[in-house]
Amino acid sequence: MKNNKLILSAILSGLCAATMSCTNTTAPVDTKNQIKAMVPTLQAKSIIEQNGMIVVEAENYASQTLNEKRTWFTFGNAPGQLKDHNFADPDLTHIEGASNSAYLEILPDTRTNHDELLVHDENFTNEPGKMAVLTYPIYVKTPGRYYVWARAFSTGPEDNGMHVGLNGAWPESGQRLQLCKGKFNWTWSSQQRRPENHCGTPNTLWLDIEKPGQHTLMISMREDGTEIDKFILTQDKNYTPEGIGPKETVYTPPIMQERTQLVDIKEYYKIFYATEGFAPAPEAKPYFYIDKTRAAAAINAVKPAARNVFLRSSFTVPKKLSDEVFAMKLVTLSEIDGESSYRVFINDKLVGEYTNAETSVDYSENTFDLGTHPLKQGDTIHVEANAVTNGKIPEGDITAFSRGRWRALVIQHVGE
Incomplete structure (x- = not known):
């Protein structure tokens, strides 16, 4: 069924004044300024390329492996x-001056100069992907x-190198990123x-990304003691970052809207929409409209002949429906x-009779249990x-009539 018809919204439930069990949802529906927005609450940061540039804060890695001997630690001011x-x-530590006040360092650092073993x-590997791999x-x-x-902090000649890879591969063009200038x-x-x-x-360091879509950037240790703050991947060969560089290119997910229709239906097998x-x-056709x-079937009560009488609409159960009790x-x-x-x-068997609850909120939903x-x-x-x-809403020489609106008949497997 077309679930996109279940437009999303807050649920306000009350007791229904009807002849059989039902739920009355009193929240207004189909009004844009009353739609409640939701975004994922447990979503990790997603990095996306923007205008030929990808910017990543080093501390926001997704995983770290092969770190039995050396480990990337996060230093910063956040909890x-x-x-x-x-x-x-x-x-x-060098938290001051780091972008986002956080960075990574690979420790312990047992070789800081040429005189140490x-x-x-x-404490060294020239083979990319062999030690302390970040993704x-x-x-x-x-x-x-x-x-x-890469934005890095170097205090000696032996703590200033790393390897860069992509999608499980370590191309020659991404190996041995080196920092010599700008010590301290x-x-x-x-x-x-x-x-x-x-x-x-x-x-002279690059990665060739041949296809659009999801990829995995990888960093691995070359020299222990290396400190990294941020990475930039850019298609502009002439680009040179300054200061802390641009902001991380974080993907902002679209706002999702909670449903405002069929709000009491938590699960279903099929929805037979009135529309x-x-x-x-x-006999009902002259007075029936959508x-x-x-998103409801309705009766044109402007016509006197459509008032105070039951008007019928019918639906034939389609193929592929299992033969069972619902x-x-x-x-x-x-x-x-x-x-x-x-x-x-x-067919010809009456299975339920119901009356809508009185409401002060027009078009609030009732869910009747058949x-x-x-x-x-x-x-x-x-x-x-x-x-x-109900004689409460004046309309010309008479009072206004309801339109017998209804949205759907829902069937569920027994036990749901």
Whole structure:
């Protein structure tokens, strides 16, 4: 069924003054300024490419693996972030000046200069993806070559390198990101260490993203003690970031709207909408119409012959419906100018009679429980409604009539 017809909203339930069990939802519906908006409450940050640029705060990684010997720690001022530590490290923390007041450092740092022992696969690895791997989900709209910049803090010659990869691969163009200049400061680099130039030259580190869609940016350790604050991937080869750089390119999800129709229906097998498939009986056809604004079938009570009589519309149960006993509910709309009544038949059997609750909120929903009944392909469901007046709303020389509005008949598997 077309679930998009269940427009979303707050649920206000009360007791229904009717001949059988029902729920009256008194919240107004179909009014834009009364639609309640919701966004996911537990959604992690999603990074998206914007105009050929991806900006990631280093501390916002999704996972860290292969960190048995060295681990990336988050230092910052926010709850859960470290302000100090007791690992081997030649320098203090550098929260001040870090973007978002947070950064990562890979510790312990046991090789800070050339005089200290280099231990492969412990305090150094030239093999990307072998130690302390971070992942960052990113969404790319514009494929192509992205030049990689990293903002890092370096205090020595042996704590200034890392590897960059994509989607489980570590291309040569992303290996050995090196920081030589700007010691004792947060500094940007896009330079790759090479045999002929250990410090590298700008814009020599890149990743080729061949297809649009979801990808995984990866960072892995090269030298322990490396401190990283932020990453930028840009298609502009001539771009050079300054200061803390641009803001993280976070995806903002659209606002989702809670439903305002069929609000008491928590689960269902099928919804037979009054506006789809139900056809008026010949005698009712001149007075029957679809109220598109309120997604309801209605009676044209402007015509005197349509008042105070039951008018029928019918629906034939379609194929693919299992032959079983179903729980059933009828959803109607209360109206301030009259309390319409309803009768529901399966074939020729009356299965329920109901009267809308009196309401002070026009078009509030009533959900009537019809009980359980056998239903199969080919059966015909008849819903009858009447247009009545309660004498409270003046309209010309008479008082206004309700329109016998109703929205749907809902069937559920027994037990739901």
